Amino acid sequence: MSEILNRLRDLFSPTRITTYLVDELLPDLVVAVVTLGTAWLVWKLLERGARAVLRRSELDETAQSFIQTVIRYLILTIGVVTALAQLGVDTASLLTSLGVVGLTIGFAARDTLSNVISGLFIFWDRPFVISDLVEIDGKYGRVQNITMRSTRVVTVDGRMLAIPNSQIVNSVVASYTNFPNLRLDVPFTISVTEDIARAREIAIGVIADDARFLADPAPLVAVTELNDYNVTMELRVWLDDERSHVTMRFELRERLFEALRSAEVEMPFETFALVSEAA
Template identity: 50%
Template sequence: MLKQLLDSLLSRLRSYFDIERMGLLLGELLVSVIIAIIVLTLFYLIWRAVSWVVTPRLKRRFDKTSVAFAETILKFGMFGLGVIAALGAAGIKTAALLGSLGVAGLTIGFALRDTLSNIISGILVFMDRPFTIDDLVDIDGKYGRVDRITLRTTRIVTNDGKMLAVPNAEIMNKTVTSYTNFPHLRLDIAVTVAVTEDLDRTRMILLSLVQDDPDYMVEPLPRVVVTQLHDYNVTLELQAWIENERQHVRKSLELREKVFKALTAAGVEMPFETIQLAPHQVTVGMRNGENGAPAPDGRPG
């Protein structure tokens, strides 16, 4: 009885681990993998060829942002078609696979909700166009040049050479400041002078810093306005438009330094906020009799 049971078990194990059968299965799997790789390679070559032909024509007719977005859509579209074709060529029933993915779509969508949110936001960023590639922008305190706009993130290169990948969903919910949407940009340099200073004289000194500089526009005219009045000082603001808005950082730093040097050389008093610390006398007493101090009645404690 035991021998028959062992023989039956060995027979089943041989059927499961049949070398010839396993060899056939591995051979079929290897052929399917090779076919899938060939199909994916063909789709990759097709995408490269289409991109090589279409991209130059798009660049002649559209801006960089539109071309980059079209390339992204083309790349992901060809990749998706390539995967479906490769699975079909490998003998996998893609219709049944897509059906099962449809059933599991809710679960997948919930797990990838942040990624899907960024992708949808990327499409909205392209349609809304708050900025384009090469624009100088400030997104929630992150300043730099827009290098790329992908479906998931927007890449920004900062002035110190760092690459920031800002999620598109964050861009849709933050304030975006663009410094290059318009051909010209105004610089505002604030300075505080004492109330005893001659404002007309100070105004002439500030205007002379930009009137002879070709980087600043003649129209609209540069001007100096009073923005704040205090008890002991007045805040003035030099407002000047620059021709090249992409130079606003450099010109702003230069102009701020020129303002300080010019007013200092002219003897204009520029009061700064100060904090005066007044000493406060504190009397420290001891308890009667502590540390050998005499008690009120003269007796030692």
């Protein structure tokens, strides 16, 4: 028993521990830290160079972000593996073990893995890009960033929505900015006794000589419903700047109402439905 205690004292003696730390571990630790620092510095230098090169390229912001993300993780992974090898870690066995562990974790975190794979599909298929105006499952906003796990959408009221990528690839995505122009449909009603041609002329006059609306395709006023108490019509116009569609819809609806009211066009609502609900 005393022999075991003597060996333990010798093994964990302050002198022996200090010698090990100073002569063996500290140099490797310093080199490992320097390796990590070098990897980080290399990434920062490459980041600046890559950003400058990508800005001069014809790639859009989404592709640039994806390339920079891949380069960052690649360089940092190489730095971490090199630093661990400097500390005496068998990186080959470690990577093999991580592969087995990663497979086990992958089964346990299927949703996260699904989001990562879906993120790759989004980068590849490109249903939208950064700064696009989109609607996903009824959620409308501007795409601020696309990560490997989620897509960040900023709504018109300033909220940031992190939508899982797996949800996006399995949903209908409506983009308001993927094509050069966007059509606005603004409905309004007139009395059944009103002149439809006159109402159409007033509606068209609202957007006449306004450069924000296109002449080709030409604006259209269509009759969409014939009700008991009113006629539902719709002003359909194409915008020159599709990104302004939210504010332009509000503005056009107000201008149309004021034009019809100024022309003393009767705009009744369906009173029968209200009476039925009250009864």
